Amino acid sequence: MGQFSKVAAALALASIVHGQCGSGTPDATVNGAVGAYTATKGSQQVYSGSNYYQAIQSALDSIGSGQRVAVIASGSIGTSSISIGSGKIFEGCGTIDVGYRAAHGAIESLGTTGVQIPYLSMTGNPYFGLWFYGVTDLALGEINMDLSDGLGIRFERDKAANSNVSMDKITITGAGSHAVETWNIDGLTIGSVIARDVGECGLLLQTTTNARVGLVDGDNVATGTGYATFRMANNNGQLADGSYTPNVYVDKVVSRGGGRGVFCVSESGGAVIAEVDLANNGNNAILIENCYGVEIQSGTVQGGGEVRISARTEFENTRDVSITLTVNSNTVRESPCGEDISWTISGDATQNIC
Structure with a gap:
């Protein structure tokens, strides 16, 4: 097993060890159904009423750092935003339906330390889901x-930077924009997107360094656009000293149809992709x-x-680019000529390289 697969396996094991959503004894819970929700912390009821959002936020506000909320009930928070404070653990076991609130997340955590969201099921059309x-x-x-529009997970561009971020398995369908978009992260580990x-993009990394990604898998992603299943942009992978020593590692990129498969642009780099499997982009x-x-390092393009x-x-x-691929029913082109470029191409592709 390669080093990147080990990262993904470790993240998956962490989820298994944690148990199932809502298991054990959460410090607070949200139960009920449409029109009748209750939030309980231990034996104390902290909310009872028809407002699903208020039930969730009341439960979150009732706990402290290191404590856990399990939202068992399903419902709609409308255009409200759930806010998670430092050290709190939030489990969305029911399906949380969300609406559009401009320039906000349906669920957000800003300027915090040690927040965990082990499980979440979301539907709707948010501005940002997270x-x-x-x-x-x-x-x-x-x-x-499972969205009807919006952007899935966003780390903001013009705000404070982030460090030591991990994601296990992120599955996003139907976003009108990107599934996952990062800015300003030092230390990122992802099992799969x-x-x-x-x-737009499946996974878009920007000004992100020291990243380890297991799998990026896109089907019908970025159709009709210049975006890609996996994109690096805006100085992604450039270290603080300006160098591009390898620090962004991706185990595998799979892409079917849509727009581009893999796209690196605007002074990004320092990246090693172990394998690609791209077809009919x-x-x-x-x-x-x-x-x-x-x-x-390897893979196929069909x-x-x-x-x-x-x-x-x-x-x-x-x-300083090295590409080793099998390419069929396609063309390989270098224009204009780069510097220190290494190609190892097999298959029937037409090659026009320097």
Whole structure:
């Protein structure tokens, strides 16, 4: 088992050890059904009424750091935002339906330490399903979102940075924007991101360093756009000293249809992708553009848009790229020529490289 698979396995084991959603004795619970919800902490009832959001927030507000809330009931929070404070553990066992609140998350944790969301089931059309910034030691477990629009998980761009973030298994269907979008994370571990019928990226990493990702799997992701199942952008992987020493590791990227498969752009790099499995992408299967220190070690590309190394004039030329692939029913192109580029291509692809 490779080092990246070990990371994914460790995350999965952590979820198993934790137990099932709502198991054991949570410190607080939310029970009931539409029109009649109760929130209880121990033997004390902290909310009773028809407002699902108020029941959840009351339960959260009743606990302290290191304590756990299990939301057993299903319902709709409308356009409200659930806020999770430092050290609290939130389990969404029922299905939480959410609405659109501009520039907010349906569930958010901002400027916090040690928040855990081991389980979550969400439906609806949020602005952001989950929204974070300024977080340390955040742990997301088994997160399932079946959305009709919106963006799944967002770490904010122009706010405080984040460190030591982990995600186990993220499954997002139907987002109009990205499934998972990161900004400003140092220390990120992801078991898997599974994206289905998503409008933009499956996993988009930006200004994120020291990342370990097991699997990115996209089907019908970014159709008709320049986005990709897996995209690195905006200086992703660039270390504090400006270098691109490898620090972003991805075990495998799988992409079917949609837009691009793998896309690295805008002075990103420092990345090693162990394997790709790409087929019938509607845009470039792979595009490496103004990136530095990128290695794709193995895999296959079948049909779809071309595999290309490129560069725009506003950034330094693409350099230090190594690609080993089997490519069929496609083309491989390097234009303009990069610097220190290594190609090892098998299959029947037409090659136009420097």
